[in-house]
Amino acid sequence: MKTQKYMNPYLAGFFLGLVLLATIYVTGRGLGASGAVKSVVLSTVVKVAPEHSANTTYIKTYSEEHPHGPLQDWLVFEVIGVIIGAFISGVISNRVGIKLERGPKITNRTRIVAAIIGGALFGLGSQLGRGCTSGAALSGMAVMSFGGIITMLAIFGSGYAFAYFFRNLWLK
């Protein structure tokens, strides 16, 4: 079976906009992603090292504000949905399979290390910026939030600014 082509980007964007609009209509807020990571990570820390958590302001405040843990967290459920939805899409378009994508110049190992470092930067940045590309930038744009839109500009602006220095990771 041949891997199917991706959807027309504008059509996909339109559908994504409808999903976002429906979410705002039903729940009063937009979509997110990094918040789910936060919920899982911080709740795990609280479970594994309760004493340490009680002494760490940020974790303590978070667990006080979210006493129910990740199993009652909206974003955690949403991200479970994302996994299911992406998997269904992958199955339909025949794209499921263990794979690793990298630029032609680097080894698999470099790619994995870069992905972890990039993830860590994104994770940290999303905490500082109160949301990632989904929660701050996309959902922020839908409701015209000033903070959301400048976060978006900062993300993509910085991406362009640094692109040159990391071109060896991606280009021939």
Add this chain to the structure above:
Amino acid sequence: MGPLVPFIISNEFNLIIALLAGIGFGFVLEQAGFSSTKKLVGLFYGYDFTVLKVFFTAGVTAMIGVLLFGQIGILDLSLIYINPTFLWSALVGGAIMGLGFIVGGFCPGTSVCAAAIGKLDGLAFVFGSGLGVLLFAEGYPMFEKIFLAEAWGPVLMNEKLGMSKILFAFLLTAVAFASFYFTRLVENRVNGIQSKLPKDKVIMYSSAVGFAFLILTAVAITPDSKSRMEARINDELSHADLISVEVPGDKLANEIVNNYYRINIIDVRTPESFKAYHLPFAINIPIDKMSDRQWKNILDQKHKVNYFYADDQQIARKGYLMAGYMGKAENFLLKDSPSNFKKMFEVNEEPGSNAGKKEIDIYNFRKKAASDMKILVDALKNSTAPVLVKTTKIKGGC
């Protein structure tokens, strides 16, 4: 009227909604190609602008939708979550995220999609973002200053630019379409191809552009639902017959004494006047706050009858008409002013010695009703105190 949570959909069921929203989100992201890191970073090297196309189209679609829903009156825009602005943390956090994007090749949502279909680099990115969150939590004292600096609250982009929402929407939509056009040129140059759009696509794209601007224009030139209601109420205020729904104070007192559990007495004056004096069991809903949806539960009870009053009968009438729009309850007006009601029952002057039978009857009725009402109010002090409805705060964020 939306948002449906928590008034129409409970918070528990909301988690199911989260799952469904996520499935839609993940499905579309994967279909768009966001599970492929090469497609994502293509944005930064100019060979593939899929991210910009999908992202901008989605943002503009949702934005226009939100405006349209607000205009029609099915979504209360004052209740939706607006990401608060913290200037420095937004800029610095965004810059760090951008660096993470170019190094890691994903953002959190897309890495989850990639991991879901078996991409190991996606999985590594998800793991990394967990580390990053932990790093922030542990090093919070270091970031705290910048995290909390320049807190502006939930400001909107259009407010900052000093323009109306709709004008900003027009501009953003125009910018989006312009960027689609120019990125196409860039894409063609970087990839060294000369592709021309087929005719059917040109037609499709231009009608989509036209459709977007058509909706925006419609939103811009039609009055919103609130001013539509206002206009209709003002129209009815001058035409409708509102005398027949007026109920004299004696009759209302009789209702209070005998059927207090079946009626709502609604005082549409200011809280100050309400505090100074109000009818027994009255609930204070100031006229300018009446359309707040926290009152809907009170105003729209099929088994209860609403009685409206104010010092100015014209205002009471307005409240009566508004309630007619908001719910299906039966509504009436109090004919007497509250100060009159007070005179009738609290003061209730004894008729002179040459008073007729009718006057004495009225006096006796009012005296009895006043004491009955007092007993009822005392007895039910705790159980009928209007329940304070907490204004719902929608928490959000990513």
